[in-house]
Amino acid sequence: MKSVTEQLLKLMSNWMGSFSGAYNVREDGACVGRQSTDNIKIESKLDGKPGLDIHILSGAKGETVSIPACVTHGDVDDLVYNDFYVGEGAEVTIVAGCGVHTENGEPARHNGIHRFFLSKNAKVKYVEKHVGTGSGQGIRSIDPVTEAILDEGAVLEMDTSQIGGVDRTDRRTRAKLAAGAKLLIRERLLTEKEQQAKTEFEVEMNGEGAATDLVSRSVARGNSHQAYRSRIVGNAPCSGHSECDALIADHGAVDAAPELTANHGDAALIHEAAIGKIAGEQILKLRTLGLTEEEAEAKIVEGFLS
Amino acid sequence: MKSVTEQLLKLMSNWMGSFSGAYNVREDGACVGRQSTDNIKIESKLDGKPGLDIHILSGAKGETVSIPACVTHGDVDDLVYNDFYVGEGAEVTIVAGCGVHTENGEPARHNGIHRFFLSKNAKVKYVEKHVGTGSGQGIRSIDPVTEAILDEGAVLEMDTSQIGGVDRTDRRTRAKLAAGAKLLIRERLLTEKEQQAKTEFEVEMNGEGAATDLVSRSVARGNSHQAYRSRIVGNAPCSGHSECDALIADHGAVDAAPELTANHGDAALIHEAAIGKIAGEQILKLRTLGLTEEEAEAKIVEGFLS
Numbered sequence: 001m002k003s004v005t006e007q008l009l010k011l012m013s014n015w016m017g018s019f020s021g022a023y024n025v026r027e028d029g030a031c032v033g034r035q036s037t038d039n040i041k042i043e044s045k046l047d048g049k050p051g052l053d054i055h056i057l058s059g060a061k062g063e064t065v066s067i068p069a070c071v072t073h074g075d076v077d078d079l080v081y082n083d084f085y086v087g088e089g090a091e092v093t094i095v096a097g098c099g100v101h102t103e104n105g106e107p108a109r110h111n112g113i114h115r116f117f118l119s120k121n122a123k124v125k126y127v128e129k130h131v132g133t134g135s136g137q138g139i140r141s142i143d144p145v146t147e148a149i150l151d152e153g154a155v156l157e158m159d160t161s162q163i164g165g166v167d168r169t170d171r172r173t174r175a176k177l178a179a180g181a182k183l184l185i186r187e188r189l190l191t192e193k194e195q196q197a198k199t200e201f202e203v204e205m206n207g208e209g210a211a212t213d214l215v216s217r218s219v220a221r222g223n224s225h226q227a228y229r230s231r232i233v234g235n236a237p238c239s240g241h242s243e244c245d246a247l248i249a250d251h252g253a254v255d256a257a258p259e260l261t262a263n264h265g266d267a268a269l270i271h272e273a274a275i276g277k278i279a280g281e282q283i284l285k286l287r288t289l290g291l292t293e294e295e296a297e298a299k300i301v302e303g304f305l306s
Numbered sequence: 307m308k309s310v311t312e313q314l315l316k317l318m319s320n321w322m323g324s325f326s327g328a329y330n331v332r333e334d335g336a337c338v339g340r341q342s343t344d345n346i347k348i349e350s351k352l353d354g355k356p357g358l359d360i361h362i363l364s365g366a367k368g369e370t371v372s373i374p375a376c377v378t379h380g381d382v383d384d385l386v387y388n389d390f391y392v393g394e395g396a397e398v399t400i401v402a403g404c405g406v407h408t409e410n411g412e413p414a415r416h417n418g419i420h421r422f423f424l425s426k427n428a429k430v431k432y433v434e435k436h437v438g439t440g441s442g443q444g445i446r447s448i449d450p451v452t453e454a455i456l457d458e459g460a461v462l463e464m465d466t467s468q469i470g471g472v473d474r475t476d477r478r479t480r481a482k483l484a485a486g487a488k489l490l491i492r493e494r495l496l497t498e499k500e501q502q503a504k505t506e507f508e509v510e511m512n513g514e515g516a517a518t519d520l521v522s523r524s525v526a527r528g529n530s531h532q533a534y535r536s537r538i539v540g541n542a543p544c545s546g547h548s549e550c551d552a553l554i555a556d557h558g559a560v561d562a563a564p565e566l567t568a569n570h571g572d573a574a575l576i577h578e579a580a581i582g583k584i585a586g587e588q589i590l591k592l593r594t595l596g597l598t599e600e601e602a603e604a605k606i607v608e609g610f611l612s
Binding site (some may be wrong): 248 | 508555557559562565567570571572573575577582
């Protein structure tokens with residue numbers, strides 16, 4: 001494992017010199033470490049596509065599977081397909097961080113296509129941190145595609161964040177929920193300089209009692225640009241809530257377009273969005289406590305994204 | 307003036323057997339009554355297009371101009387271009403109702419393209435009621451296009467409603483606001499049976515202190531379908547708020563897609579949307595007061611749209 005990979009792992013995953021439980025470490029498109037457990041089987045895809053088939057058996061309770069992916073230098077365009085098959089009633093945490101690093105003018109890109117198939121009453125917590133590092137001028141891109149199919153009573157909780165250094169990101173998440181299934185998404189995005197971020201959610205609720213809650217918090221600084229799209233579709237008695245809060249500073253720009261589609265009389269859908277700059281009073285308050293304006297702003301942004 | 311026109315005028319305008327102030331009555335594409343005043347000049351377009359040029363002079367204060375349009379029978383497809391030029395500091399109310407009536411299987415359609423040019427500090431209240439009547443199976447359509455250019459400090463308040471009987475409507479409103487200009491929109495829409503309604507707002511705020519507030523309330527009953535689109539763009543220090551509340555009953559369906567675009571660090575934009583059915587408790591409360599379920603629902607819808 002390269003030292004750049006080790007540094008990225010520290011930033012974006014639960015790596016502490018090693019992983020506990022099942023894991024697979026991807027470095028510049030190759031596997032540099034893998035471990036399965038009794039209940040979690042990680043295997044390379046048999047159909048020739050790059051990526052993994054991960055079978056999580058019903059017996060898995062409280063286990064963690066880590067699948068970090070790192071791009072350690074420019075001129076790498078990594079594409080990976082990872083499929084998760086989660087057994088009935090299993091309860092697991094999946095940690096899927098991604099780091100891209102370039103020290104030269106060549107671009108570094110990771111494009112991860114993740115599919116989740118949750119059986120009845122399965123519960124998955126999915127944690128994803130994205131980070132870009134290195135002093136090179138090459139564009140750092142992370143373009144994740146997430147598809148989730150939730151069977152009856154399944155719960156998927158996604159906690160995703162892009163914590164800095166990623167120049168371009170195009171994030172697409174699609175989910176279909178059966179009766180009683182729940183999808184909770186917490187997204188945090190920070191862009192600065194000339195960075196651009198696109199986020200798109202589409203959630204279809206097809207069974208009675210399905211529920212979704214999407215919360216996106218973002219900060220656009222410098223000359224960065226963010227575009228947020230979401231669509232919640234209620235085809236059954238169900239409830240959906242989405243919230244998109246963005247702070248803009250400097251010459252940041254944000255475009256938010258959330259869509260609600262109620263195709264059933266008992267679909268209850270709510271959306272809220274707010275875009276604005278950091279309130280002057282907040283800065284002033286922290287400055288009276290001895291912080292500089294920059295420190296005060298950094299503190300507020302940190303609190304907002306935490 | 308035909309008796310159908312008189313009936314439509316009662317439903318959708320401020321007609322009391324006659325109009326006070328400036329007016330033009332359009333019936334099946336022709337003018338059947340017109341009056342200008344000292345401060346409000348109504349003239350047929352000179353460029354050959356159907357419609358009016360309406361010049362409202364700076365001296366107009368507290369005056370009303372009424373321009374109702376009626377389609378009284380099937381097999382009429384009425385297209386009209388009305389342009390309003392409102393002088394600096396003028397303060398007027400414009401009443402622009404529209405009614406379509408058919409007693410046979412032929413469609414009746416009115417397509418009104420209205421442009422508003424508000425000079426500095428002009429204040430306009432625009433009231434528009436749309437209604438469809440008659441027992442014919444022909445499709446009743448009203449497709450209004452509204453474009454507004456607001457100069458510094460101008461205020462446009464739009465109060466629009468579709469109170470029933472319109473089978474198809476495609477409503478497009480576009481506005482550009484200079485510094486200190488304000489646009490307030492209150493829209494109320496009721497659809498039932500197989501009716502379809504599309505609403506689209508686009509507001510661009512280009513000057514410091516511009517503000518907009520869009521509030522849309524709608525009820526979709528029967529098998530009706532509504533699609534709501536809005537886009538608020540902040541290109542300057544400005545504030546924007548939009549709110550879209552929809553009640554669905556029976557097999558009604560609603561699609562709401564509001565978009566906020568902040569291109570300036572001092573643009574503060576907020577949106578809220580809620581789609582749901584009438585709360586059971588509300589119905590229950592009114593039923594304990596002696597109303598039937600249908601009466602209770604009608605009461606709630608009336609309150610919601612008022």
